[in-house]
Amino acid sequence: MAEAIHKKLQSELEKYQQMQKDVSKSMTSRQKLEAQLTENNIVKEELALLDSQNTVYKLIGPVLVKQDLDEAKATVSKRLEYINGEIQRYETLLKELERKSEQHREVLSSLQQEYQRAQAQNP
Amino acid sequence: MCVSDTLQKMHVHIYRQCISVIITVNYSCIVARKQSLFQHMLSTLPKCIEQAKAYSTVVTVGSLHAVKLLYVKVVKDCRSQFEHWKKVENDYESLQERLRTLPDKLSYDIMVPFGPLAFMPGKLVHTNELTVLLGDNWFAKCSAKQADALVEHRKKHVKNTLDDLQKVMKNFQNRADFTDDLEKLTGDTGDFVDIREEVINEEEVTKAKHRLAHKANSKPKQEYLLDLEEDKEKKEGDEEGTTGVLSEEELWARLDELERQEELQDERYRLDSTDTNGEDTTSSSEEEKEADGGSDVQVNGHQKENGWVPTSITSQMNGTNGSHPEDEEEEDCDEEAGNGLPTIYFSHTAEFKKVRINTGKNTTLKFSERNEQKAQAKRKKKSGKSNGHSPHESYKITSPADIYRVFVDLVNGEPIPRKSILKSRSRENSVCSDTSESSTADFEERRAAFGRSWSHDDATHSDTSDGITEEESPTGTSPHTNGCFEAFTSTVIEKDPLPCSIPHLTIAPPALPTIPERKLEEVGPEAPQEPPKWMSKFKATRLHQK
Secondary structure: OHHHHHHHHHHHHHHHHHHHHHHHHHHHHHHHHHHHHHHHHHHHHHHHHOOOOOOEEEEEOOEEEEEOHHHHHHHHHHHHHHHHHHHHHHHHHHHHHHHHHHHHHHHHHHHHHHHHHHHHHOO | OHHHHHHHHHHHHHHHOHHHHHHHHHHHHHHHHHHHHHHHHHHHHHHHHHHHHHHHHHHOOOOHHHHHHHHHHHHHHHHHHHHHHHHHHHHHHHHHHHHHHHHHOOOEEEEEEEOOOEEEEEEEOOOOOEEEEEEOOEEEEEOHHHHHHHHHHHHHHHHHHHHHHHHHHHHHHHHHHHHHHHHHHHHOOOOOOEEEOOOOOOOOOOOHHHHHHOOOOOHHHHHHHHHHHHHHHHHHHHHHOOOOOOOHHHHHHHHHHHHHHHHHHHHHHHHHOOOOOHHHHHHHHHHHHHHHHHHHHHHOOOOOOOOHHHHHHHHHHHHHHOOOOOOOOOOOOOOOOOOOOOEEEOOOOOOOOEEOOOOOOOOOEEHHHHHHHHHHHHHHHHHHHHOOOOHHHHOOOOOHHHHHHHOEEEEOOEEEEOOEOOOOOHHHHOHHHOOOOOOHHHHHHHHHHHHHHHHHHHHOOOOOOOHHHHHHHHHHHHHHHHHOOOOOOHHHHHHOOOHHHHHHHHHOOOOOOHHHHHHHHHHOOOOOOHHHHHHHHHHHHHHHHO
C-alpha cells in the first residue's frame, strides 16, 4: 500500500517539476518579449524625431538595406503590435500553467499525507 | 536586388569613402554597441523589477531575519544596477560632447584601428554624416545634431530607469529597516524584564518546625495561580518566543532540591529534638511545592502584583530554604526564567518582613520574630521535656509576641501555636470541624490540614491581625482546661484564660465551640502527659513574672 502511494507520489512529483519548468520557460520568453517591446517603442520614438531627408537602413544579416522612413515607421508599429499580442498570449499561458501547478501541488500534498499515514500504519 | 545594389554601391564608394565608411561604421558600431548595451539594460530592468516584486511577495513568508536578508539582497542588486546605468549615462554624456565637437573640422587626422591589434594613420572625413542605430536592427543616417537629439532622447529613458531603481532601492531599504525594528521589538520582548534577586545564604539553617504553624497553602489554589501565570506567559512566549517559563519538570526538580535541603535541615534538628520529622518532611514537601510555585510566580517577568501571595510564599520559601528571615529577604531565583529577557538583579535590604502567617486569618506578624520565637519555644520545650529547666528562660514575656511564643502547645512532641479564638473562615476548612477522631495519627493529619487550612485562609486575603490568637488560644486553653477537665466546657474555654494569657485573649472575641472541643479530643491522648507540664510551666512563668 505504501509502495503504491510512494510510486504515485513520485510520478506526481515529476509531473509537477515538468510543469514548473514550463512555467519558467514561458516566463523567460515573456521577459524577452518585454525587452523587445521597450526597444521597439524607443525606435518608434526616434523615428518620429527624424525627417524624410535621413535615409533609414535595416540590417538584414550582414547587409544594411535602405528603407523608406514611412515604411520603417509602419514596420516598427506592426512589430510592436505583434509583440503586444505575443505578450498577451504568454500571459494567458502562464496563468494557465500556474493554475495547473497549484492543482498539482495540492495533489502532491494530499498524496504525501497519505503516504505518511501509510508509513505510520505499517512501519 | 536591393541587397546587391547596396553592395555595389558600397563597392563603388569603398575606395573614395573607405575611411569615412569605416569611421562611420565605427561610430555606428560604437553607437550600436551603446545602443545594444542600452537595450540590454532596458531589457534587464523589467526583469529586475519583477524580481523585486517577487521579493516582495516572498516577504510575507519566512522569519523576520530571512526576510531582512532578502531585502538587503534586493537593495544590493538595485545598487549595482544603479551603478551600471549611471555609467551608461556618463557614456552618453561623453558621446554628446564628441558629437558637438566633431563637425568643427572638415577632416581629422587619426590613427585608425585596423583589426584588433593594429592601427594605421588615416583621416576622419564627412564628419557630419552619422549612421545611428535606432534599435531592433534599424539604422538611420543623420547629422551630428540629429544624432545629438537622439542621444538626448535616449538619456531620458536612462534617467527614468535610474529613478525607478532609486525608488525600488529606497522602498526595500525601508522595508529592511522596518524588519530590523520589528526584530528588535520582538527580541526585547517588549516591556518584559526579568527581575532577579540573587540569593545569598541559601543554606542557612533555621528551624523549619515553625513552618508547621502555617502549612502549605491549599495546593490547588497555588497551582491554579501558577498555571495562570504559566499560561499567560506561554501565550506571550509563543508570540515572542523568548520568555522563559518554568516547565513542570523544572518545577519538580526544584521541588526535589528543596526537599533534599529540608531533609538536611531535619537531620540537624533530629540531633536537638526527639520529634519525628515525618511531619516536617511532609509539610516541607508541601511547602517546597508551594515555594516552587511561589518562586515561579515571582521570578517570572510578569508578576501578578498579588500583595500577599509573594510575601507569604517567600516567607515559606525562606523557611524551606532555611534562611533566617531576620538576616535578609532572599528569593531563590535559580530557575532559568526568561533566558532571553533582560535581567534586573535585585536585592533586598535586610528588613523584617511583615507576612501574613497561616495562623488563621488576618495575621500580620513580623515573620522573623515569630519564627524565631517559635523555634526557641520549640527547642526549649523539647529540652524542657527532658530536663525541665530551660523552659523558664523562654517564658519571659516582655512583649505580646512573647505570648505567642510561650503559649505554644506541645502536642505529640510538636509545638503547635494556639489557635485564635477569633471567628475565621478557616474553621470550615480546618480540621477542628472534624471532631470525631482522636488517634494521634489522625491528629497529625488534622494538624497538617489545620495548618493548611490556615494557610488557605491566608491565601484568601485576611486582613486582621488576630489570626495568631485564633491559632494559639484554642491550643493554649485546651491544655489548661484539660487539667480541670470536668469543669471545662466549650464556652468556658475562651473565658477561661490564664491570667498571663489575658492580654492576647482579650483581644480575640470568643472562639467557636467546636475548636476547643476538637482540641480537647486531640489533646486527650496526651492529656495525662502535657497538661500537668503546662500547668507547671505556666505557674512557673507566673511565679517568675511575679
